[in-house]
Amino acid sequence: MTEPFGAYLHLPYCPYKCHYCDFNAYRLPRAEGARQEMAAAIAEEILRSPGEDLGRTITSIFFGGGTPSVFRPEEIGEILQALRRRYGVARGAEVTLECNPGTVDEGYLRALRRLGVTRLSIGAQSFRAETLARIGRLHTPAQTRQAVRAARAAGFKNVSLDVIYGLPGETPEDARASALEAISLGVEHLSAYALELEEETLFGRLARQGRLPLPPEEEVVRAGDLVAAACEAAGLQRYEISNFARSGRRARHNMLYWHQGSYRGFGPGAHSHLWGRRFWNAAPPGEYLRRVGAAGEAVAGEEVLSARAQMGEWVYLRLRLQEGFTLQSFARRFGLPLDAAYPGVRDSLRATGLLDAVPGRVRPTPDGRWLLHRIAAPFLA
Ligand code: SF4
Known part of the structure; x- marks a missing residue:
């Protein structure tokens, strides 16, 4: 059996910045060509990166970000093509792409399927329009439902939804209602995370000023328990603290992380782990692009684990x-x-x-x- 080996692609642009987000994500630049430039740089990084992991066959690929679905299919295709040329991708490999409701339609998703994307991870976050607006998401619950329908129509048989609980102004019952809505869409996988307050975000600042109506900790715990119970009652089994799946639908790429497996990350700020050595790329997109342009790689730091x-x-x-x-x-x-x-x-x-x-x-x-x-x-x- 091929030893699992993953590739993570960090596509750092989003149509907007959510109030709670401290990921390495930036508003999509207005300049025409910014996406093509980024996709081309990631493909170049893949093709020119040092050969220590050559000979490995990729068993899982994850396009994360950012919002990878703001990139055109041909840009995603260019990156996949580079991975195939540089490494080879195992037959039956899991290829996940994160997307946000409102950025995808059936035609777009069909094109992804043709490129070999096998799994979608859709950022629903909540099914309350009021909550979505409060946390700075620009999509609606109807667009999430539409995204799942479009995924099915395009032939995706492996769809995951992300929801967040412990959101400002939400009760545990609200969180449960969102999870039930997600489950009712018949998805194979659900990730449910408690909101984490990060210092350098709008929410972090509002919380410091006492202007964020966060639920008390015991309500967050109760929300998490209600969400988990709803998933398990519907046959989505908890397999990791925040993840639930139907039989055979655990996220293989994430399982690789939890099993301390080896993977290569490409793109701004992407981390890699190769047999106990970790290294990571420069995070700001401009610096990443400059480094790849000059040297074909953008490694900014490394650590060898004892x-x-x-x-x-x-x-x-x-x-x-x-x-x-x-x-x-x-x-x-x-x-x-x-x-x-x-x-x-x-x-x-x-x-x-x-x-x-x-x-x-x-x-x-x-x-x-x-x-x-x-x-x-x-x-x-
Ligand atoms: S869509 Fe995701 S990555 Fe982009 S700003 Fe919102 S939470 Fe961050």
């Missing part, structure tokens, strides 16, 4: 998964028992009720899932 850091990260990432991990798998990976690597840690976490007591397996309890940072801290220290 064996101990890899171990801690491995534990943390697997604790995010519903099944956690087995003691056997840890010992197989690192050559020593978990309790020898972290003496006393498992017992003390069990005593506080944060870790399950299933023999041979390590996973958070339902309460522990909300306090993953506390569980992970002694492993990451």
Whole structure:
């Protein structure tokens, strides 16, 4: 079996900037040709990048951003073509593209299908028009429904929706209602994240000034529990803290991240991980374009993880998964028992009720899932 190897493409432009977003995302420049220039630079970066990962076959591709669906099909196609030439893409590879409602129609999605995109991840975020306006999204719930219908008409059989809970002005019941709307569209996968307040965003500033009506923490927890219960009742099984899927529809690219697999990232600010070494590109699009133009690559920093850091990260990432991990798998990976690597840690976490007591397996309890940072801290220290 081919060892999983992923490619992440960061397409940094959006039609607008959402009030909560601190991703490396920028308003689409007005200048005609900005998208073509970016797509061409990413293709060039792929084709000219150093050869340490040559010979690997890509098993999953993820177009993220930004809003990749503001790029034309031929621009997406140019990048895919570069990946095929540089690496080769496995038959049956998962190829996901993130899109926002209001930026796609059936014709556009048909063109993506013809290029080999197999999966869509649609940013619904909420099904309340009022909430969408409050968080700075310019689409409507009707456009989300329309995007899912267009995806089906174009032949997509693997569609995911993103929703956010804990949004300002929303009750747990509102969050549940949004999740139920998403589920009613018959999607194969749902990602549900609690709103995270980031300092350098409009929401971060409003919160500091006390001008953001955020729900209290216990309501956020209740919203998350209601969303999870709605998903599971509808047959979308939780497989990771924030992700739910029908059987056989887990996001393979994200599973690669949670299994600490190797992947290459291309585009402004994209991160790569190759066998314990991480490196990342310059984030501002202008700098990225200049660097790729001059040298064919835009690497701005790197870090080699120590064996101990890899171990801690491995534990943390697997604790995010519903099944956690087995003691056997840890010992197989690192050559020593978990309790020898972290003496006393498992017992003390069990005593506080944060870790399950299933023999041979390590996973958070339902309460522990909300306090993953506390569980992970002694492993990451
Ligand atoms: S669409 Fe996504 S990436 Fe773009 S600004 Fe909004 S949250 Fe950020």
